[in-house]
Amino acid sequence: MFTDRMSNVLDLQQRLARHGYIAERSLAATLLLALEMRRPLLLEGEAGVGKTEVAKALARLSDTRLIRLQCHEGLDVHSALYEWNYQHQLLAIKLLEQDDRPLASKEQDIFSERYLLKRPLLEAITTTPAPVLLIDEIDRTDEAFEAYLLELLSDFQISIPELGVIRATERPIVILTSNGTREISDALRRRCLYHYVDYPDFGKELAIVRAQAPEMPTKLAQQVVEFVQAVRQMDIQKKPGIAETLDWAAALLRLGVSTFDEEGIDRIMDSLSALVKTRDDQAGFTRPVVERLAAAC
Numbered sequence: 001m002f003t004d005r006m007s008n009v010l011d012l013q014q015r016l017a018r019h020g021y022i023a024e025r026s027l028a029a030t031l032l033l034a035l036e037m038r039r040p041l042l043l044e045g046e047a048g049v050g051k052t053e054v055a056k057a058l059a060r061l062s063d064t065r066l067i068r069l070q071c072h073e074g075l076d077v078h079s080a081l082y083e084w085n086y087q088h089q090l091l092a093i094k095l096l097e098q099d100d101r102p103l104a105s106k107e108q109d110i111f112s113e114r115y116l117l118k119r120p121l122l123e124a125i126t127t128t129p130a131p132v133l134l135i136d137e138i139d140r141t142d143e144a145f146e147a148y149l150l151e152l153l154s155d156f157q158i159s160i161p162e163l164g165v166i167r168a169t170e171r172p173i174v175i176l177t178s179n180g181t182r183e184i185s186d187a188l189r190r191r192c193l194y195h196y197v198d199y200p201d202f203g204k205e206l207a208i209v210r211a212q213a214p215e216m217p218t219k220l221a222q223q224v225v226e227f228v229q230a231v232r233q234m235d236i237q238k239k240p241g242i243a244e245t246l247d248w249a250a251a252l253l254r255l256g257v258s259t260f261d262e263e264g265i266d267r268i269m270d271s272l273s274a275l276v277k278t279r280d281d282q283a284g285f286t287r288p289v290v291e292r293l294a295a296a297c
Helices: 009-018 025-037 051-062 086-095 103-110 120-126 143-155 186-191 202-212 218-232 242-254 262-274 279-283 287-295
Strands: 041-044 066-070 082-084 116-118 132-136 157-160 164-167 173-178 193-196
Touching: 009 025, 009 051, 025 041, 025 051, 025 193, 041 051, 051 066, 051 132, 051 173, 066 120, 116 120, 120 132, 120 157, 120 164, 143 157, 143 186, 202 218, 202 242, 218 242, 218 287, 242 262, 262 287
Parallel strands: 041 173, 041 193, 066 132, 132 173
Antiparallel strands: 082 116, 157 164
16 A cells, blocks of 8 residues: 555655645644554544545545545435345346246345445445545434444444445545534544644645646735635634635636735625625625725735
């Protein structure tokens, strides 16, 4: 596996940067430990700070598949694990009506892997080479699903009554994310390494903008990041994440903004739909407010 070639944290930081993710040393160190110890990693933080992008970058870095389980309220085990293709099974039953074989033999045909629909968790433990399994927004599920997940992360095996126990051929790299909408159990936290992903500081966010929008003039990139950093200090409902920063940078380029001067204020006002994402927050971005923020950049 590629972790054998990663001799230190700086090396991992550089590799991640080459694959589009700017990681501070503390995050790179935690990732390195998770890879070498084969432990799941729980990333916690506000929405939009780049937690999901960590898993995507790891998949690109290791040249392997990213398998994503998007969690939501009401997610059940079968939706995340496997389901039987009932329509094809019913068709097969019709075709087997004239078959003279014993019933047990027919049932074995019906409940075979060709009629099994693999969902993300089963797919992750049966895929080679080992994929990156992203369990996104685990805090949106209930405690029952979390309890089942504990068993899976402990043994990396799944029991299917009709087929028996399926064990992982290679342990996937597991990344869990949480936005903090529900407290994660201590039992799950014990299974994982942990890192809190905060909003980036000026230097990191500028590096991200420069990497993702290399065509943006250096001065404008600095002004964009300074503006966003100031917005996050305001009393607003939805602070802009990194995704909003990049969307706003792209919007400014599309509108032909080259610098935050007086002539560019109208275009900055026109572009705020990419940065400010609630009605109440947008109401607070009056022209005088935007002029004040832009003048400070």
